[in-house]
Amino acid sequence: MGKLFLGLDSSTQSLSAVVIDLGARKVIYEKSINFDRALPQFKTQNGVLPNRDPLVKHSPPLLWAAALDLLFAQMKKDKVALGKILAVSGSGQQHGSVYLNDKAADALANLDPKKSLVENLGGVFSRKTSPIWMDSSTTKECAEIRKKLGGIKFTASRTGSDTFERFTGPQIRKFYKTDPNAYEKTAGIALVSSFMASLLAGKIAPVDFGDGAGMNLMDIRRKNWNHDALKATAPSLIGKLPPLADSGQVIGPVSSYFVQKFGLNAEALATVWTGDNPASVLGLGLIQPGQVAISLGTSDTFFGTMEQCHTDENGEGHVFGSPTGGYMTLICFKNGSLAREKIRELYKIPGWKKFGELVAQTPSGNHGGILLPWFEPEIVPRVNQPGIRRFDLDEKNAAANCRAIFEAQMLSMRLHSQWMQVAPEKIFATGGASNDRALLQVLADVMNCVVLRIEVTKSAALGAALSAAHGWLAAAGENPKWEKLVAGFTAPVPGSEIRPDKKAAKIYDKLLEKYAACEGDALDSLV
Numbered sequence: 001m002g003k004l005f006l007g008l009d010s011s012t013q014s015l016s017a018v019v020i021d022l023g024a025r026k027v028i029y030e031k032s033i034n035f036d037r038a039l040p041q042f043k044t045q046n047g048v049l050p051n052r053d054p055l056v057k058h059s060p061p062l063l064w065a066a067a068l069d070l071l072f073a074q075m076k077k078d079k080v081a082l083g084k085i086l087a088v089s090g091s092g093q094q095h096g097s098v099y100l101n102d103k104a105a106d107a108l109a110n111l112d113p114k115k116s117l118v119e120n121l122g123g124v125f126s127r128k129t130s131p132i133w134m135d136s137s138t139t140k141e142c143a144e145i146r147k148k149l150g151g152i153k154f155t156a157s158r159t160g161s162d163t164f165e166r167f168t169g170p171q172i173r174k175f176y177k178t179d180p181n182a183y184e185k186t187a188g189i190a191l192v193s194s195f196m197a198s199l200l201a202g203k204i205a206p207v208d209f210g211d212g213a214g215m216n217l218m219d220i221r222r223k224n225w226n227h228d229a230l231k232a233t234a235p236s237l238i239g240k241l242p243p244l245a246d247s248g249q250v251i252g253p254v255s256s257y258f259v260q261k262f263g264l265n266a267e268a269l270a271t272v273w274t275g276d277n278p279a280s281v282l283g284l285g286l287i288q289p290g291q292v293a294i295s296l297g298t299s300d301t302f303f304g305t306m307e308q309c310h311t312d313e314n315g316e317g318h319v320f321g322s323p324t325g326g327y328m329t330l331i332c333f334k335n336g337s338l339a340r341e342k343i344r345e346l347y348k349i350p351g352w353k354k355f356g357e358l359v360a361q362t363p364s365g366n367h368g369g370i371l372l373p374w375f376e377p378e379i380v381p382r383v384n385q386p387g388i389r390r391f392d393l394d395e396k397n398a399a400a401n402c403r404a405i406f407e408a409q410m411l412s413m414r415l416h417s418q419w420m421q422v423a424p425e426k427i428f429a430t431g432g433a434s435n436d437r438a439l440l441q442v443l444a445d446v447m448n449c450v451v452l453r454i455e456v457t458k459s460a461a462l463g464a465a466l467s468a469a470h471g472w473l474a475a476a477g478e479n480p481k482w483e484k485l486v487a488g489f490t491a492p493v494p495g496s497e498i499r500p501d502k503k504a505a506k507i508y509d510k511l512l513e514k515y516a517a518c519e520g521d522a523l524d525s526l527v
């Protein structure tokens with residue numbers, strides 16, 4: 001058996017583990033614990049606590065700790081060679097925050113293996129629930145912080161993003177405003193990622209530069225806490241935040257809790273965790289600038305590594321620290337498969353296969369027809385009053401509308417990713433809709449770029465395992481190279497390459513101008 005590393009991913013609905021054998025370049029174990037099903041006592045729905053206010057989305061941090069116990073117990077039962085694992089790292093859903101009191105550090109240092117993590121941690125929280133990334137109840141706080149930082153452009157250029165409701169800074173501000181006593185009693189604020197790392201390490205863990213950039217608190221260029229942002233958020237915040245560090249950096253040996261209870265090796269290293277999106281960059285092997293991933297899921301996301309730090313003046317996209325040391329970008333479009341699904345329902349199209357066939361039957365550029373895809377409020381561009389709009393497009397033509405929705409989504413991605421100043425060299429497509437070649441051809445033509453399909457089920461946990469390996473090798477005095485480390489773990493699906501059609505690409509260059517004009521008119525009419 002070669003060198004084994006464990007990567008964990010604490011996501012909204014589940015906690016997953018991936019164990020890799022670095023020498024054999026293989027994933028040798030995968031497992032997930034679904035929160036609602038495995039831990040019904042926490043009464044979550046899809047990992048979130050029900051709330052009367054639809055804008056409020058919280059989860060109990062003890063649920064995540066309980067899941068960690070369950071997952072280790074499962075790995076032991078499945079006879080995973082836990083004693084052979086050299087280092088552990090992880091990733092967490094981004095932006096969510098955990099509020100700890102002054103008993104936390106002591107409790108973490110003295111985790112009793114005869115008790116569960118839940119019993120050990122019962123008294124360490126200054127706030128029982130954690131706001132997570134789905135929360136959108138902080139519009140007021142976003143405006144307050146943005147104003148103090150000098151507007152959208154300055155907020156983005158300092159912290160990597162404009163203020164967003166789900167980002168941690170606005171969430172902390174809301175907590176301070178609504179419960180100042182509990183805020184005062186808060187000794188430490190962790191992200192989901194650093195909270196989970198703290199359990200493994202048995203001490204308060206640093207926040208990494210990837211997840212730290214999702215807080216509106218970190219100076220994106222200097223990679224330290226930005227004092228103006230801290231001041232704009234809440235008083236005495238610096239004393240409550242842990243240090244910032246590279247993901248994968250060694251914190252120390254794993255807590256003896258996991259050694260005694262589950263048989264982890266006493267010399268195994270606990271390392272700094274990151275956010276799920278930065279970890280996915282590693283898990284998908286996107287370490288070269290110019291390699292971009294487009295995930296066609298519930299929402300569509302566009303992300304990749306970036307050499308130089310360019311922030312978005314319009315405040316639509318995000319810049320995070322990359323686990324490989326530089327920067328990564330992320331743009332999240334809410335109307336992804338959600339909008340495609342709506343068109344499918346509207347035109348009673350029986351399945352996705354038929355949807356793809358209808359797209360293939362229609363010409364590139366749809367004779368100039370445009371459909372703005374905002375069935376739901378959109379993040380990029382910001383649209384609070386949803387509604388689709390058609391321009392030169394026959395509402396009765398089902399095939400043209402199928403093509404129009406996907407063309408609109410891809411044109412919007414191209415338009416709203418221009419601020420990155422990186423022309424993609426290769427696009428890796430993942431997610432449900434990436435199964436369809438007709439859709440991928442549209443993507444290749446709109447972006448005028450080669451598209452390859454990539455299938456990794458647990459890209460964040462795999463990325464975390466690779467980060468653990470990187471941290472362990474660096475601590476052993478080696479100089480690990482990311483290219484070599486990720487090689488062999490992820491590869492595009494054989495035969496999935498799609499090249500852009502030169503004629504179609506020209507049509508889209510022109511259509512992009514029309515799309516931008518239609519979008520501009522629609523946004524103006526919404527003001």
Ligand code: XUL
Nearest residue numbers: 012093094133166276277
């Ligand atoms: C990214 C974001 C989500 C969560 C999902 O900004 O909010 O992708 O990280 O876990």
